[in-house]
Amino acid sequence: MAHLNRPNFQPFLDRLTSRSVLTAEEQQAVLNLPGHAEQVQSNRDFVPLGTRVDHACLIVAGIVGRFDQNGSGERQITAMHVPGDMCDLHSVVQPLPTSALQALSVATILRVPHAAIRAVAARYPVVAEALWRDCMVDAAILSEWVVNVGRRDAKTRIAHLLCEMATRLHDTRSGNDFVFDLPVTQAQLAEATALTAVHVNRTLQSLRADGLIEWHQRIIRVPQWDALMSRGEFDPAYLQARLLPEQRLRIVQAS
Amino acid sequence: MAHLNRPNFQPFLDRLTSRSVLTAEEQQAVLNLPGHAEQVQSNRDFVPLGTRVDHACLIVAGIVGRFDQNGSGERQITAMHVPGDMCDLHSVVQPLPTSALQALSVATILRVPHAAIRAVAARYPVVAEALWRDCMVDAAILSEWVVNVGRRDAKTRIAHLLCEMATRLHDTRSGNDFVFDLPVTQAQLAEATALTAVHVNRTLQSLRADGLIEWHQRIIRVPQWDALMSRGEFDPAYLQARLLPEQRLRIVQAS
DNA sequence: CGCCTTCTTGAAGGATCTCAAGAAGGGTGG
DNA sequence: CCACCCTTCTTGAGATCCTTCAAGAAGGCG
Numbered sequence: 001m002a003h004l005n006r007p008n009f010q011p012f013l014d015r016l017t018s019r020s021v022l023t024a025e026e027q028q029a030v031l032n033l034p035g036h037a038e039q040v041q042s043n044r045d046f047v048p049l050g051t052r053v054d055h056a057c058l059i060v061a062g063i064v065g066r067f068d069q070n071g072s073g074e075r076q077i078t079a080m081h082v083p084g085d086m087c088d089l090h091s092v093v094q095p096l097p098t099s100a101l102q103a104l105s106v107a108t109i110l111r112v113p114h115a116a117i118r119a120v121a122a123r124y125p126v127v128a129e130a131l132w133r134d135c136m137v138d139a140a141i142l143s144e145w146v147v148n149v150g151r152r153d154a155k156t157r158i159a160h161l162l163c164e165m166a167t168r169l170h171d172t173r174s175g176n177d178f179v180f181d182l183p184v185t186q187a188q189l190a191e192a193t194a195l196t197a198v199h200v201n202r203t204l205q206s207l208r209a210d211g212l213i214e215w216h217q218r219i220i221r222v223p224q225w226d227a228l229m230s231r232g233e234f235d236p237a238y239l240q241a242r243l244l245p246e247q248r249l250r251i252v253q254a255s
Numbered sequence: 256m257a258h259l260n261r262p263n264f265q266p267f268l269d270r271l272t273s274r275s276v277l278t279a280e281e282q283q284a285v286l287n288l289p290g291h292a293e294q295v296q297s298n299r300d301f302v303p304l305g306t307r308v309d310h311a312c313l314i315v316a317g318i319v320g321r322f323d324q325n326g327s328g329e330r331q332i333t334a335m336h337v338p339g340d341m342c343d344l345h346s347v348v349q350p351l352p353t354s355a356l357q358a359l360s361v362a363t364i365l366r367v368p369h370a371a372i373r374a375v376a377a378r379y380p381v382v383a384e385a386l387w388r389d390c391m392v393d394a395a396i397l398s399e400w401v402v403n404v405g406r407r408d409a410k411t412r413i414a415h416l417l418c419e420m421a422t423r424l425h426d427t428r429s430g431n432d433f434v435f436d437l438p439v440t441q442a443q444l445a446e447a448t449a450l451t452a453v454h455v456n457r458t459l460q461s462l463r464a465d466g467l468i469e470w471h472q473r474i475i476r477v478p479q480w481d482a483l484m485s486r487g488e489f490d491p492a493y494l495q496a497r498l499l500p501e502q503r504l505r506i507v508q509a510s
Numbered sequence: 511c512g513c514c515t516t517c518t519t520g521a522a523g524g525a526t527c528t529c530a531a532g533a534a535g536g537g538t539g540g
Numbered sequence: 541c542c543a544c545c546c547t548t549c550t551t552g553a554g555a556t557c558c559t560t561c562a563a564g565a566a567g568g569c570g
Contacts, residue, residue, distance in 0.1 A: 068398060070406040071488030078398045093388040093506065098395045098493045118506050125380060132387045133348040139394040140353045143323060143333045146397065150404040150449030151325040154558075185516065194405030199558055201518060217567090233326030238353045251348065251373050408525075440548065454526055456550060472535090 007035035007110050011084035012058055019137065019240055020130035021250035029120045029127065035110035040103040047088060047101035054095065055111045058086045062107025063184055065192070066099045077192040079142060080104070080184075082168050090135050092117050105183035126252045133249065140238045149194045152233065154203045157193050159232030162213065162220065167236050178222040207231075262290035262365050266339035267313050274392065274495055275385035276505035284375045284382065290365035295358040302343060302356035309350065310366045313341045317362025318439055320447070321354045332447040334397065335359070335439075337423050345390050347372050360438035381507045388504065395493045404449045407488065409458045412448050414487030417468065417475065422491050433477035462486075 013030045016022065022030070035058060040046045045067075047053060057064075064087050066079035078099060081087035087101060092114055103109075121128035141164070148160050162182075169180050186204065190197040207213050212228050214221040222228050268285045271277065277285070290313065295301045300322075302308060312319075319342050321334035333354060336342035342356060347369055358364075376383035396419070403412050421435050441459065445452040462468050467483050469476040477483050 066398075068402045070402055071411070074406050076402045076406045078401045090391045090394065093384060093504070094391045094395075094495075095504075099398060122380060122507055125377060125383070128380070128383060128387075129348060132383075132390070135387070135394065136345045136349045136390065139345065139390065139397060140349075142394060142397045142401065143321075143354060145401050146333045146404055146449075147323045147325055147331045149401060151329050151331045156326070187516075194401075196559055197516090198518085198560080201516095202558095205518085240349075249348070249350075252377055442548075451527060452548090453528085453550085456548095457526095460550085 007033070007037060007112075008060070009033050009035070009058070011060075012086060015084045016127075016130045016134060017248070019243055019248055020126070020133055021248050022126060022130060026124045026127055029124055033112055033120065034116050035112045037108060037110050040107045040109055042103055042106050045100050045102045046109065047097055049097055049100045051097075052095050053088070053091050053097060054115070055113045056086050056088050056091050056117060057101065058110040058112055059083050060108040060110055062109075063104040063182070064107055064109070065102050065104045065188065067102055067191075068099050075191050076194060077188065078145065079138065080165065080192060082165070086112070086134070089131060090138075092121070092131065104185075104188050126250060129250075129252050137240050140240070144238050154193070154195055154199055155206060156231065156233055157195070158189070158200065158203050159207060159212065159228055160234050161189070161193060161232075162222075163229055163232045163234035163236075164239070166220070166222065166225075167239055167241055170241070176223075176225050178225045178228075179219065180222075181219050183218045262288070262292060262367075263315070264288050264290070264313070266315075267341055270339045271382075271385045271389060272503070274498055274503055275381070275388055276503050277381060277385060281379045281382055284379055288367055288375065289371050290367045292363060292365050295362045295364055297358055297361050300355050300357045301364065302352055304352055304355045306352075307350050308343070308346050308352060309370070310368045311341050311343050311346050311372060312356065313365040313367055314338050315363040315365055318359040318437070319362055319364070320357050320359045320443065322357055322446075323354050330446050331449060332443065333400065334393065335420065335447060337420070341367070341389070344386060345393075347376070347386065359440075359443050381505060384505075384507055392495050395495070399493050409448070409450055409454055410461060411486065411488055412450070413444065413455065413458050414462060414467065414483055415489050416444070416448060416487075417477070418484055418487045418489035418491075419494070421475070421477065421480075422494055422496055425496070431478075431480045433480045433483075434474065435477075436474050438473045 009031045013027055016030065017027065037060065040062070047057065059081055061083055064081040065077040066081070066087065067075050068078050069075045088097065091097060095114065117131070121131060148157050152160060165182055166178055166180050169182070186200045187197040190200040193200065195203070204213070204215060208215065211223060212231055214223065264286045268282055271285065272282065292315065302312065314336055316338055319336040320332040321336070321342065322330050323333050324330045343352065346352060350369065376386060403415050407415060420437055421433055424435050424437070441455045442452040445455040448455065450458070459468070459470060463470065466478060467486055469478070
């Protein structure tokens, strides 16, 4: 496969440069990272708990969930990752995972050796800064999930999650009409929102009845984006997406 | 005040070196950071939303909460910070706060200029690594909070939070008997656990009736630590506290 | 065509919330 | 040292959102 020969880091670089300012040389260093492509079947753990890892995983395609569980073994998805995310970038400084990673749909990932990432980070401190910043965006999302799960009722909670995923997938939007592909089951949505699958089902029906979403075979259409945002109390600021060039940061100066 | 003349960074350094390996010179650089001490009254926001910050806050004494809110203005505490924590360390790479910081009790904080932290991080890459790692521990805690709020009933949830705070405050423990000072009100506990103050009250009574805790004037005594841990489904691994020296990390080699 | 996953529906039960009011505790001033 | 006040804690009763259990319908894939 082409992937195996020439891994494509452009989506990951785009993600970094959307928030951080990198020079051409620094960008090239990211693009030159090595990686080993791998297809992962749906519902398969590709990073288990308890085993120290020596690589991070870049998502090429599909949706990936980060899992924790309570004492009874009930699972909670604590993060959903989309293509372009390095979903366990934190493992570069924290190689003992505290959560497992599982493909929610069929997914393609690129395993990137820690050694290579660390070498680039050591050589280019501003890349290290960008990676750290990227982790902090994930943390801001996590913080918002605590609010979502803790302080919003089912309908608002699901609407909020859908808005977040739509924004992060930055899919086709024409005016106020939004269409995106979210290949997850209602049961997985329940694990992410801390609801039961039954209640997720009823809540989605209610959102559909209100004309806020259409849901056919994992393709979601939002006829009125404004209305869904408002129903989900969604304010995209925490995602730090689509920053203007002058809002992007660079603390370390060129060396 | 003595604090103003010679800020004490030893607790913060201890926190860093409990997980990261720093040379004597690197440690000295942390200890030499400048800082401006400040007393904060209970319930006062000392880092508001919406204003870009140019310093981070080290907690010297007291308990600090990180706040978010939903659309109706109901507040959710997304993190509780204890002395020795640099509670908004992430602001070094992300200076626009996505959450506000409020003192939950009377607190003493040290405001540390970003410029100084960045200078040390630039000069000593391994310090940058340690700071990044420290942020990742906070993220692991956040992740556990999603599970706590999402997948545990009130009694388990509160027991878990108490175990976490006891461990992070690393207070006096004699055998299986544990005593620690948690100067927060039941209403604040409710904001952290996503329950109502009324239900927190009833749940605490139930924990007391079971002999799992004693609670007098914000001082909590845990007669049987094992029992509370088990009732709260608490596994301290995610806190990365008390690592053995050989478990501490240093990725960047001495330059 | 048949099987397995996912989605859908109904009815009953329970954990937590809401509202309301009273008791206790800690600090302050006379 | 007592009186007062404001915060915090406590208690009761009714309402509700969400869960649980159970079973049937629909959809995708070999």
